[in-house]
């Protein structure tokens with residue numbers, strides 16, 4: 001199968017779109033489609049601030065990245081649910097989100113909602129910005145350094 005745009009070997013074939021694209025053209029197509037649907041459904045504009053909930057997985061981090069690249073004012077929000085599952089799941093997800101924000105998103109702010117054991121209420125905090133780098137501890141949280 002060949003890329004519909006350049007004729008090189010396709011990396012992906014999307015049957016629902018009847019479209020095959022090489023890696024380069026797929027990486028152009030996804031932001032174009034994102035922009036098209038934002039406008040079609042009048043979701044938001046570049047004057048509005050957008051908050052993207054990120055899990056640390058490829059889907060939410062890609063959306064965050066695409067919206068930033070398209071020029072939207074986007075903050076990331078990571079929800080630290082304290083899930084362990086024998087693999088330290090939440091901690092690893094937060095680590096991946098932090099790494100992504102610092103490495104890929106050059107001008108970012110991201111927020112964290114973290115549960116702590118001392119309070120039934122989760123703690124909101126501005127986790128980091130491009131200027132401050134690493135997150136600040138949750139005020140009053142005994143688990144703040146975790």
Ligand SMILES: [Zn+2]
Pocket residue numbers: 003004005006007008021022023024025
């Ligand atoms: Zn191509």
